[in-house]
Amino acid sequence: MGDSINCREAHARLHDYLKQELTPELAEEVRAHLEKCRPCFKEARFEQSFLVMLATTSRKTSCPGKLREKILTALRAEMERG
């Protein structure tokens, strides 16, 4: 199983693979291709760097404490209103 996709097919599914959006069968085909195809593996690593950077950058921002307090106060007022 999963031994016969070419570079073009692997490339077309690369982001979906990295985002874990493929079915197990399709993911296995891409994984098997990346294991034996150095150029595609390198491209996957490049795209992975991009996706990891975006997720990491995003996580550094959180809801400011003041806003959280403001929202909780507004919710409490709303709750008391019934």
Add this chain to the structure above:
Amino acid sequence: MQPGYILSMAEPTTAGPQFDAEALPHLDALYRVALRLTSDPSQAEDLVQDTMLKAYRAWRQYRPGTNARGWLLTILRNTFINDYRRRKLEPVATDIEAVEPHALYRHVEEVDPEGAFFSQIVDDKVLEAVDALPPDFREVLVLSDMEGMSYGEIAEALHIPVGTVKSRLFRARRQLQTALYQYAVETGIIPARETHHG
């Protein structure tokens, strides 16, 4: 005791502890998405607060234990479109004729095959580049690649087919990569590729 409580014992009118437990953990994600949609911290704060109040009032429509984040983000997004986007006079439609950059990897594989430059760009510049994307592209990129929502969740929240999510994402990623590359070259993070070779 609250008046509404007596009238409808079967359906509590207060969201209370369950709302706190299911909705409040998503404040960070809501704030981040609001920041990217509005590109304005004070508008983002208003948008998150409006969203939470609307969610609170509509809490009985939420099925406990289902996707609270998706549900909240749908409210946030609808609120943004109805009450905020108009104020900004931002172009709503995506220009489908816009120049589509080529895949960046082929362009930089000789100077930075691992894409190390991505993480050398300061966060503020990354976020600026995200904010500069066309709104439709920015939205899917933020939800997918910054907040980790699945294509299916995004399709549901935005009321668009999964195929549209994927094609917007494809183009958003390309545009963002190209913008980040240009910044990295301008600031000397990576050398410009030689224009003649072979």
